[in-house]
Amino acid sequence: MKNEKVYIIILITITIFTSLIIVITKSTSPPEAGLAIEEIDGKKTLVDTDGDKIQLRGISTHGLQWYSAIVNNNAFAAFSNDWDANVVRLAMYIGDGGYAKRPDKMKELVIEGINLAIANDLYVIVDWHVLYPGDPNHETYQGAMGFFEEISTLYPNHPNIIYELANEPSEHGEGIPNDISGWRQVKSYSEPIIKMLRDSGNENLIIVGTPNWSQRPDLAAEEPIDDKNTAYAIHFYAGTHNDGQVMDNAKVALENGVAIFASEWGTSEASGHLGPFYEETDEWLDFLNKEQVSWINWSAANKLETSAVFNHDTSLDPGEDQVWSEEELSESGKFIRSRIRGDK
Known part of the structure; x- marks a missing residue:
């Protein structure tokens, strides 16, 4: 009898432990969660495979041509485990010595x-980082179709991947106007790439940038792309975009039936400097969290600017313990880590 009781206790313990492993795996693995855009309570939002709302919170690299050292396993493990992020964004600049010069x-x-x-x-956002010039149709960006075709072929319909087709269309240089005609130029660039991805069986979430450095998802809502799994970018910097106008653009987009995704934002001014502007940032995050809009902070870099989450002398590889100490984080970094973790 005594041996039987011990056996039963062991069996129950194993069963409970196995169940916990299954639960943990299901709650942390992106393929289990899935991503789709559905309408809930009159607004388009991201949902998982059960149709429940899901919000992504994470961090963007700075330009990979400058800060490639962030691409290491210890860093990604730290973001996943210590920061509790569920998404990273790979900012692949095309200009500024990026893909157009060094594609391989x-x-x-x-x-x-x-x-x-x-x-x-x-989850991982593959960001085709349109910046200067501001028109994604410019010859600088002529490799877009081939790049997305190659990545989607290497990772066919992979559930972790999100494609961001045009970071920040703008009026800069040979750019686009901040009006519906500017949006039409972004739309005409994006539609063939989306068609290629869908025709080849890739159902991944797609993010499309909007005019005026991705501050105008309201324009996209006027003439949205005919694709059920496309969201529109909203970008903001708390010290610059704090007069309510950009947030109003986001609200109008949601109210007019499109999904939005804050694929880049910072605690600083748009220059990357001054601040951090904590109060203004929290006003934005309260809005995004309330609406279950996913967001990505800029940036996982040790650059000498306020928006960088690491101090200038901090290594982008946290080491084998896979944790950056408080002393290694900038003031923005400490704040961002807490907000990604949901400590507020």
């Missing part, structure tokens, strides 16, 4: 970043 090197970094994200149970 930039693609290699993106592929390494994708693999590390998958290994650490993170």
